Amino acid sequence: MDLSAATFWWVAAGVAVAAELATGTFYLLMFALGLGAGALAAHLGLSSTLQIVAAAVVGAAATALWHWKRASHPKSAPAASNRDVNLDIGERVQVAAWGSDGTARVTYRGTQWTARLQPGAAAAPGEHRVAAVEGNWLVLAPAPSN
Template sequence: MNGLGTVLVLLGAALCAAEIVSGTFYLFAFGLALLLAGGAELVWQLGATADLGLATLLSLLFLIAAHRLRRRMSNAASERTAQDDSGHEVEVLQVSSHSLRVRYRGSEWSASLADPGDVAPGERLTILRREGSRLILVRPATSDEPSLRR
């Protein structure tokens, strides 16, 4: 049995198992590359240079795929969280000429009004949406207006 192929397969399996704990996909990318390169060595006996080259190439390809997958998942989660903020009420803490500081979820956030108008500290406003870490606010809906909360 080929020693290098066995080592690559075992190392790849260990990295894939470690991925279960980290949850980042990057260890899985390396582990899968090593598993495939080790399997290729065991089947075709390509030699150390070809095996390590294959492992490197596969690692690069799988890392790019893992990065894109992680970013897509992160963006989707961030978008869902931002949508979940719509309709919640905030308290205005501070007013400056170009932005507001409000209290929401127990901390201070930067905010701005969707429609121009005067706002005073202590006033309660409603979140229309979130753009990054900035809240976009509107005045609360009156009883004859439909609520923003979903």
């Protein structure tokens, strides 16, 4: 069986896409774009050297653009304090009193939770907002007054 150069490039691109699906590494898709460019160069009848150059240039450019795009966007908050991950973040609870160990028992979503203060916050009873959820602990910060 005789494989054409274009077939080789398309199979390599397919392998890169399959590897991306298995690993979740988005950069492999950019590499697959480069391999697809090599396949298109082969379809155009370009020499092996130009096919490799096309694959390298397109793959490198796509990877560089993706890296630049990711670097220019701000990083998301950690999962423990990210409202997109945990809908409890930002909800309000009432603290009746803080214990001497800096914890309190609060009622939230129909059950009792153990809560602690966010570092740097003053321990005062009253309304607090959930700043993070760490395991089965609520991390609270004083709620701003309206």
